[in-house]
Amino acid sequence: MNIGVVVDNEFDHDHRVQKEIRLLQEDGHTIFVLCFDFKKTYKTYSDLKVKRVTIHRKFRDLFVLLSTNFGFYERLWQKHIAEFITENKLDALHVHDLYLAKAAKKGIQKSERNIPLTLDLHENYPAAINSYQWAIKGWRKHVVQPEKWYKKEGEYLNYADDLVVLSNSFKQDLMERFPFLKSDAIYVHPNMPDFDSFQAFEKNEFSVDFESEQPTLFYFGVVAKRRGIIDLLPWIIQLLENGNKFHTLIIGPIDKADKNQFYTYINHPLLKQHLTYIPWADVKYLPAYLKKITIGLAPFEINAQHDSGVANKLFQYMYGEIPILATKCKAQQELIETSACGLLYDTQEEFNTALKHLIENESLRQTLGANGKKKLLELYRNKADRAFLGIYDSKKY
CATH class of the missing domain: 3.40.50.2000 (Glycogen Phosphorylase B;)
Structure with missing residues (x-):
């Protein structure tokens, strides 16, 4: 299969994502990566195609700051994801982190390729953003409004066909809180190092x-x-x-x-x-x-x-x-x-x-x-x- 992997970072130092890609390649799949380019020099990869979205890190951080209530960030990713799917004739999309789920689903729809979406949860995002000092202190808490992610979580999970989570306990927690989730569509992938x-x-x-x-x-x-x-x-x-x-x-x-x-x-x-x-x-x-x-x-x-x-x-x-x-x-x-x-x-x-x-x-x-x-x-x-x-x-x- 041609599988597209999407991460909103620079990819090169994301060891969890890199390990997952290696395992997918060993399983016979062809992998394409969509990630950010913060105008730095990055290494090249002989065994996979990496497409980088060039953006200044300050603009990216501003979009993230506004992303709870404004759609700039989602529209940016939706556009690039749709192009990414079409250019590489993808059979499936594997997107990392909850907040990219809606942009990924809309990108799939815009590409007019009816491919499945896997959402890979590196953390409990609503709980995480409500613990980040940059999101909960001073004037930023009024802009970010991190508490809204508790309400958005179910909607964003529902965009995915399959979920990847870190632990059995998190899987059980999600199923208890969101009855529409099915056990056989949630896969546990612990943060084990690349042996x-x-x-x-x-x-x-x-x-x-x-x-x-x-x-x-x-x-x-x-x-x-x-x-x-x-x-x-x-x-x-x-x-x-x-x-x-x-x-x-x-x-x-x-x-x-x-x-x-x-x-x-x-x-x-x-x-x-x-x-x-x-x-x-x-x-x-x-x-x-x-x-x-x-x-x-x-x-x-x-x-x-x-x-x-x-x-x-x-x-x-x-x-x-x-x-x-x-x-x-x-x-x-x-x-x-x-x-x-x-x-x-x-x-x-x-x-x-x-x-x-x-x-x-x-x-x-x-x-x-x-x-x-x-x-x-x-x-x-x-x-x-x-x-x-x-x-x-x-x-x-």
Whole structure:
């Protein structure tokens, strides 16, 4: 089949989308990609055709800001999607994220090709946008009006023929809230890393500029209050003040709205000595970092967004046989408890107790880490990350 994949980003660093495309190609499909061009230099791909919509990032951000109540963004995508379908004689369209569903459906109609639409949900978007600082603070909340997405969600889901979601718990939640959704049209695709790529990264033996003689806590991903990592920093300071000895390594870009608070914390005299912050590192270096750390952190705020799926960092920790210390978000709690690969906490006291227990007990760390790797390999053997391929295997053309 000729399958068109649509993402409203630059595509090159979207590892979930890239992995899905590789799996679709291995399954015999021809893939075409429609994405943005923010007037930068991008790599070329020998095995797929990538069409980029040139736009200044500031205009794109403005359109997103206005998209709840105005149709500029949807009309932009509708036009390009219709052309994309026609030019490539597509047999199916695979669109990422809830807010592109209406534009995709209208683009299909405009192309006059009656092709199926798969909607790939990377998150619980209504819950997510209602947690983003840029959308809920100051004058922007009156323009964005993020709460309206709770009302729009059902309409946008109904545009799709099939859905891809992050977890079984999110699938069940959607079916309970929207009875028109059918179980056999919702496919679970967890955020598992690309195993082949990670093995290739290890063979290249990348070196990283980080060393610590102390046990090291590790957080890899976007640094934001909604991700829980910023609220964890005062707890870490208190533990250091009380004489506990450990280091913290944080790698990832900071949400603009949270920069001042984050830098205020990491400029604390103790954190200056016991915390390393790296703004960005290519995922190819991750296996090398995993060899140098002791405990993986997953401190996400407990809300509907984070309940919708397991963040890829947990699977990355499991790949590296690293014990996980995490909050009790529904999907990640289920994964950690069923695989016995980490400890969970609700309160600061529980966090302190669990952290000390992990630091002081090397055999426990080894057991939890081994359990995590065992569970991850089991998921790969059971092809948990390939179930979504059935969307296209089952179609008759």
